Amino acid sequence: MLKIKGLSKSYGSGKIKAVDNIEFEVKPGEIFGFLGPNGAGKTTTIKMIVGLLRPDQGEVYINGINNQTNPMDAKRQFSYVPDNHEVFEKLKGIEYLNFMGDVYGVEKDKRKEEIEKYLKLFEMEKAVNDPISSYSHGMKQKIVLIGSLLHDPMVFILDEPMVGLDPKSSYNLKELMKQRCAEGKSVFFSTHVLEVAEKLCDRIAIINKGKIIAQGTMEQLKGDAKDKESLEKIFLELTEL
Numbered sequence: 001m002l003k004i005k006g007l008s009k010s011y012g013s014g015k016i017k018a019v020d021n022i023e024f025e026v027k028p029g030e031i032f033g034f035l036g037p038n039g040a041g042k043t044t045t046i047k048m049i050v051g052l053l054r055p056d057q058g059e060v061y062i063n064g065i066n067n068q069t070n071p072m073d074a075k076r077q078f079s080y081v082p083d084n085h086e087v088f089e090k091l092k093g094i095e096y097l098n099f100m101g102d103v104y105g106v107e108k109d110k111r112k113e114e115i116e117k118y119l120k121l122f123e124m125e126k127a128v129n130d131p132i133s134s135y136s137h138g139m140k141q142k143i144v145l146i147g148s149l150l151h152d153p154m155v156f157i158l159d160e161p162m163v164g165l166d167p168k169s170s171y172n173l174k175e176l177m178k179q180r181c182a183e184g185k186s187v188f189f190s191t192h193v194l195e196v197a198e199k200l201c202d203r204i205a206i207i208n209k210g211k212i213i214a215q216g217t218m219e220q221l222k223g224d225a226k227d228k229e230s231l232e233k234i235f236l237e238l239t240e241l
């Protein structure tokens with residue numbers, strides 16, 4: 001579903017190596033967690049995956065499509081929810097959702113059905129006709145999540161998706177991620193909430209100083225660590241090296 005090969009990115013005329021020759025693969029039906037300290041290279045990696053940054057070298061394949069040589073077809077394969085909400089705030093929620101439906105070519109009947117389903121799931125029915133500028137942080141997160149799901153993407157890419165969500169919405173999102181993977185789709189997400197990653201992810205990669213320093217299932221990560229008590233202990237041990 002998502003394959004990263006030899007991906008690198010530098011800043012400052014090559015002096016700062018933000019991402020250094022990383023490789024990993026997210027398989028169909030898998031929730032893949034991407035962890036690392038602040039400044040480790042997580043967001044830079046995600047921006048290269050979704051096409052917002054061009055890598056210095058390496059390749060990104062989304063559902064078998066190279067995102068550099070065939071960017072439009074690659075973009076049709078995924079949805080991306082960033083860690084900030086740069087939403088068109090002058091639009092009403094429903095206007096934003098219809099805009100997203102237009103962008104991805106979702107048919108009107110299917111769009112209506114999907115919008116109603118996700119508005120109910122995230123308890124946004126009453127707010128959808130209000131301007132996005134009036135929304136709280138959590139409501140903006142919900143409207144972006146709903147918009148990202150309308151075209152039923154094969155790969156769901158999320159950067160800190162739980163931030164700002166109330167407990168019920170956070171639970172529903174996690175259940176939705178599991179459901180999508182049960183249908184053979186994939187989820188790739190970054191988070192600082194290690195307890196969530198430990199319980200939710202099929203496999204995990206940890207990046208530090210631009211390099212992947214560990215990846216695998218929880219059992220594999222525990223096997224490589226001295227302190228095997230929890231993902232938090234493993235993470236701290238590996239990133240403090």
